[in-house]
Amino acid sequence: MQNGMVLESQSVSKRFGNFTAVDQVSYQLFEGEAAGIIGPNGAGKSTFFNLLTGLYPPSEGRISLFSRDVTSLRADQRVMLGVVRTFQLVSVFDTLSVLDNLVLSVVRFHPVAGKKARFILGSAHPAAIVAECMAALERVGISHLAKETTAKLSYGDKRKLEIAMGLALKPKVLLLDEPLAGLSDGEITEVLDLVREVHKEMTLVIIEHKISRIVDLVTRLSVMHEGRLIADGVPGEVLQDPTVRQVYWGAESSRVFSGLAAEEKAEV
Amino acid sequence: MQSSLFDTLKKFDLLIIAAIFLLFIPLLTMQRTTDFMIFCVFVLAFDLIYGYMGRLSFGHMLYLGVGAYAAALSAEHLSGNPFLALLVAVVAGGAVGLLLGPIIVRTTGACFALINLAFNQVGFFLALIALAEWTGGEDGMAAFYDSVWIFDFGDPKVIFGFTLLCLIAVVYFVRRLTDSPFGILLRTIKENETRAKFLGYNTFFYKLLAFVLSTSLAALAGALTMLNYTYATPSFIDPTRNVEVIFACLIGGAGNVYGALAGGIGYMVISNYLPNYIQRWEMFLGIALLVVVFRFQAGIWGYCRALITARKGEVKA
Ligand SMILES: Nc1ncnc2c1ncn2[C@@H]1O[C@H](COP(=O)(O)OP(=O)(O)OP(=O)(O)O)[C@@H](O)[C@H]1O
Numbered sequence: 001m002q003n004g005m006v007l008e009s010q011s012v013s014k015r016f017g018n019f020t021a022v023d024q025v026s027y028q029l030f031e032g033e034a035a036g037i038i039g040p041n042g043a044g045k046s047t048f049f050n051l052l053t054g055l056y057p058p059s060e061g062r063i064s065l066f067s068r069d070v071t072s073l074r075a076d077q078r079v080m081l082g083v084v085r086t087f088q089l090v091s092v093f094d095t096l097s098v099l100d101n102l103v104l105s106v107v108r109f110h111p112v113a114g115k116k117a118r119f120i121l122g123s124a125h126p127a128a129i130v131a132e133c134m135a136a137l138e139r140v141g142i143s144h145l146a147k148e149t150t151a152k153l154s155y156g157d158k159r160k161l162e163i164a165m166g167l168a169l170k171p172k173v174l175l176l177d178e179p180l181a182g183l184s185d186g187e188i189t190e191v192l193d194l195v196r197e198v199h200k201e202m203t204l205v206i207i208e209h210k211i212s213r214i215v216d217l218v219t220r221l222s223v224m225h226e227g228r229l230i231a232d233g234v235p236g237e238v239l240q241d242p243t244v245r246q247v248y249w250g251a252e253s254s255r256v257f258s259g260l261a262a263e264e265k266a267e268v
Numbered sequence: 269m270q271s272s273l274f275d276t277l278k279k280f281d282l283l284i285i286a287a288i289f290l291l292f293i294p295l296l297t298m299q300r301t302t303d304f305m306i307f308c309v310f311v312l313a314f315d316l317i318y319g320y321m322g323r324l325s326f327g328h329m330l331y332l333g334v335g336a337y338a339a340a341l342s343a344e345h346l347s348g349n350p351f352l353a354l355l356v357a358v359v360a361g362g363a364v365g366l367l368l369g370p371i372i373v374r375t376t377g378a379c380f381a382l383i384n385l386a387f388n389q390v391g392f393f394l395a396l397i398a399l400a401e402w403t404g405g406e407d408g409m410a411a412f413y414d415s416v417w418i419f420d421f422g423d424p425k426v427i428f429g430f431t432l433l434c435l436i437a438v439v440y441f442v443r444r445l446t447d448s449p450f451g452i453l454l455r456t457i458k459e460n461e462t463r464a465k466f467l468g469y470n471t472f473f474y475k476l477l478a479f480v481l482s483t484s485l486a487a488l489a490g491a492l493t494m495l496n497y498t499y500a501t502p503s504f505i506d507p508t509r510n511v512e513v514i515f516a517c518l519i520g521g522a523g524n525v526y527g528a529l530a531g532g533i534g535y536m537v538i539s540n541y542l543p544n545y546i547q548r549w550e551m552f553l554g555i556a557l558l559v560v561v562f563r564f565q566a567g568i569w570g571y572c573r574a575l576i577t578a579r580k581g582e583v584k585a
Pocket residue numbers: 016021039040041042043044045046047048088209
C-alpha cells in the first residue's frame with residue numbers, strides 16, 4: 001500500500017479558537033489519481049488544502065509526502081518537494097506584468113538561472129527564461145497577454161495565469177481550489193480541458209462546488225462536511241452513499257439533488 | 269520619437285547621473301554636492317526595503333550612524349586608511365542588519381516601522397550616553413584619514429570624485445539587484461508574501477538578505493559622510509532625522525532607482541535653498557508632502573514616466 005502514496009494526512013485537525021474547521025481527517029492520495037473533494041460551504045475543504053500545503057500547521061495530526069513526514073515543513077519547502085497549489089480566490093501578482101508573474105516559477109528549478117548568484121544579480125529576462133515563460137503561457141492560451149499588467153486581465157485569464165505559474169513549478173501533485181469558480185462557460189471548458197491534459201503528467205486534487213463539472217474527470221471523490229471526511233471512494237459509489245445524499249444534498253435545493261441524480265444515472 | 273530618445277538616454281544613465289552632479293558644483297560648494305550624492309546613496313539603500321520590498325522603516329538613521337561611527341572608530345583604533353574605514357563601516361552595517369534583521373523582517377506594516385525606530389533610539393542612546401567614552405557623546409568624534417596613493421580625502425575634489433564613483437557603483441548594483449529575479453521576488457513580497465512562499469521561496473531568507481544589503485549600503489553612506497566631514501556626531505544617528513529619507517523617497521517615487529535619485533536631489537535642493545528664504549522651512553516640506561500624497565502618488569519620477577508613456581501612446585496612435 002505504501003507504494004505510490006503521494007500525500008497522506010493522518011487524523012489532522014485544525015481549530016480556530018473553539019471552532020474546529022477540520023476534524024480528524026485521514027486522507028491518502030495515490031500517484032496518478034485525479035481526486036475530487038466536494039462539500040458544502042464552510043465544510044473545511046480550503047482549510048484542509050491549507051494544512052496539506054503548509055499555510056499553517058495542523059492543531060493535531062501529521063501530514064506526509066512521499067512517505068516523508070512534512071508536518072513541520074514550511075510551505076516553500078513543500079513546494080520544493082513537489083506540492084503546488086492554486087487558491088480559491090485567484091492569487092496572482094497584479095502589479096507585475098503577466099510575464100514577470102511566471103519568471104519566479106520558471107527560475108525556481110532552473111539549473112542555471114536558479115543558482116543563487118544568478119538569481120540575485122542576473123537579469124530576470126534572459127532569452128531562455130523568457131522562452132520558457134512564453135511556453136508556459138502558450139500552454140494555457142494567454143501568451144498574447146504576456147506584456148500586459150496583470151491587473152488588467154479578466155478573472156478567467158488570471159485563473160489561467162495562476163495555473164500556468166503552478167505548472168511552471170513542475171509539480172508532482174497539483175492542488176486546485178475551486179479552479180472553475182467565477183469563470184464563464186467557455187472558460188470552464190478551456191480550463192477543464194487543460195486540467196485533463198495536465199492530469200497525464202501529475203497527480204491532481206480538485207476542490208469543486210458543483211460535482212457535475214468534475215464527476216467525469218475525477219477517479220476518486222471525497223466528501224467533507226463540518227470538517228470531517230464523510231465519504232471517500234469511486235465517484236459512482238460515493239454519490240450513492242445515503243449519508244452523503246442526506247448530509248450534502250439535503251442541505252442544498254432538491255432541484256440540484258434531482259439534477260445530479262439524473263446526471264449520474266446517465267453516467268452509469 | 270520621444271520613446272526612442274528616452275531609451276537612448278537610458279543607455280547612458282550612469283553618465284547622465286554623473287553629469288548632473290558635476291553641474292551642481294558651480295551652484296553649490298563641492299562639499300555640499302558630495303553631501304547630495306551621499307544622501308542619494310542613503311535613499312537608494314532605504315528604497316530597496318521600502319519601494320521594492322514594501323516595508324517602511326522609521327529607523328534607517330541607525331544604519332547610517334553605525335557606518336559613520338564605525339568609520340571614525342576605525343581611524344582612531346585601527347589605522348588611518350580610509351578604505352579600511354569604509355570596509356569596516358560596511359561590514360558593521362551588515363553585521364547590525366544581520367543581528368537585528370531576523371527580528372525585524374518577521375514584521376510588516378506599523379510594526380516594522382516602529383521596531384526599526386525602537387532600535388534606532390537604542391542606538392542613539394548608546395552613541396549619545398552609554399558609549400560616550402568611545403563616541404565622544406554629544407561632542408561627537410573627529411577622525412583623520414591618511415592619503416593613500418592618489419586618494420587624499422582632505423581634498424574636496426578627491427572626495428567628490430570618490431563619492432561620485434561610489435554612487436555610480438551603488439546605482440549599478442541596486443539596478444542589477446532589482447532587475448533580477450530577486451527584484452521580482454521583492455516586489456511579490458511587497459504585494460503578497462504568502463503567495464510568494466507558494467512559489468517555493470523562503471521569503472524570510474530573501475527579506476533578510478534585502479535588509480542586510482540595505483543596512484550595509486546605509487552604512488556606506490554613513491562612512492562617506494564621515495570622510496566628507498571628518499567628524500561624527502549623534503546627529504548622524506538621530507532618529508528624528510528619519511523623516512528626511514522617507515520624504516526623499518516619497519517625492520522621488522518609491523521602488524525605482526531613478527526615483528530614488530530624483531528624490532534625493534529634490535530633497536537636498538529644497539533643504540539647501542528654502543532655509544535661506546524661510547525660517548521654518550520644514551512646514552513647506554509638509555505641504556510638499558501633502559501635494560505628493562494627493563496629486564503625485566508615484567513621485568517625481570513616476571510622473572515623468574507617466575508623461576513619457578502617454579507620449580509613447582500618442583506616437584503609436
Ligand atoms: N483563518 C481562519 N480563522 C477562523 N476561521 C476560519 C479560518 N479559515 C477558515 N475558517 C472557518 O473554517 C470553516 C471552513 O472554512 P473553509 O474555507 O475551509 O471552507 P470551504 O469548505 O473551503 O468552504 P467554501 O466552499 O465556502 O470555500 C469556515 O467556517 C470558516 O469560517
